[in-house]
Amino acid sequence: MINVLMFGPPGSGKGTQSVTLAKKYNMLHLSTGDMLRAELAAGTELGRKMAAIMSAGELVPDEVVIAMIAQKIDSTTGKTGFIFDGFPRTVEQADALQNMLKERGMKIDLMLVLDVNDTELMDRMKKRALVSGRADDADEAVINNRIAVYRAKTEPVIDYGRRAKVSRTVEGIGSIDDIFVRLCRHIETII
């Protein structure tokens, strides 16, 4: 099994690219954002508890997303590996993922870091707000908070990848197809 982390600020294209990469390489796409939004949409107790945190652009508690990911890893069969999209988002989540994989005889094989500037991020999320109905895309102050939370709590996770020599920075500006090709080039080096 190969394990790829799709990394980058909010709106950098992690979700967009993970969907097509997972299809191409027969990997399971694990998006903690999608899982949380599914809880919200289903009106579960967990979803109701997380709604306010997410619409403020804050991170939900580590234990919530760690439990979601562990459950998915253990219930998956028939895939070449996992694409982790939007997870880990804190150093604590990175520790938990590393331990989870180690206990199952796996490791993080590649960390793809999408590089996109803040102006472009803001522009993309405002555009998505017109169609997504996502509360966290609708308000400029919330988008700014999400970017600030990324810089403060998530960006330090890149050091993990650097230490393990698995991180690769990829230019995240350009057409979706061109960025896909750039990402595939890196995945081809580990399969």
Ligand code: B4P
């Ligand atoms: P996520 O769902 O991960 O949201 P995201 O960061 O906005 O998405 P992404 O970067 O995948 O952007 P996308 O491809 O869609 O998280 C949402 C919230 O959930 C978090 O704020 C937090 O509250 C919670 N959460 C999730 N995971 C968590 C965790 N591990 N711990 C704690 N809390 C967690 O792209 C954005 C837009 O850009 C799209 O409209 C797309 O069409 C467009 N786009 C993509 N590529 C483009 C390109 N090359 N050019 C132009 N536009 C492009």
